[in-house]
């Protein structure tokens with residue numbers, strides 16, 4: 738059937754789904770970059786006073802703009818359109834995969850709120866999370882993204898075979914590589930400044 742002749746409910750569903758996916762992409766882009774900015778913000782503490790103040794003020798501004806203009810609006814679009822999808826097809830709410838998805842989305846919303854808490858602490862100079870811990874924290878949304886997308890694609894046939902374990906191993910490998918690379922860069926910078 739050509740797209741323009743779709744009946745209203747089907748078209749509404751597809752519009753909600755389109756905007757839901759766009760919202761999810763924007764939301765995740767914001768979440769990933771926000772915690773990266775937190776890492777730079779904490780690392781700026783190593784700089785000498787005048788540079789530290791300038792960098793931290795700039796990172797603080799970038800964080801607030803990213804959180805309030807990109808990340809939270811992305812979250813609102815994703816959640817409002819998800820509610821639209823469920824109102825067009827409430828039968829999804831009877832399915833096990835949707836219950837699992839909602840539980841992981843609740844974890845994602847808690848992570849989103851926690852990022853705001855960290856942002857406030859950073860701006861007051863009261864954040865106790867080290868750059869290394871923030872890097873590890875930044876892996877959490879990746880894990881939630883993979884699980885939620887798998888749930889929505891596989892639904893009640895969630896796979897537990899070799900392919901799933903391969904993807905889990907790949908995500909762990911990527912997370913470990915990022916940690917090792919950051920450590921290698923830090924050690925190299927320390928060596929260079931010791932030799933200077």
Ligand code: HEM
Pocket residue numbers: 754757758761815816819820822823829839842845881882885886889890
């Ligand atoms: C607020 C909670 C959410 C609810 C109630 C919800 C609900 C839904 C529903 C009902 C669909 C349509 C499923 C279909 O037509 O087969 C859908 C699609 C989708 N959702 Fe969500 N969703 C939520 C959050 C999320 C999040 C956080 C992500 C990403 C991590 C996500 C990723 C997707 C994707 C990629 C699709 C398209 C799947 C496809 O067409 O095969 N959703 N969602």
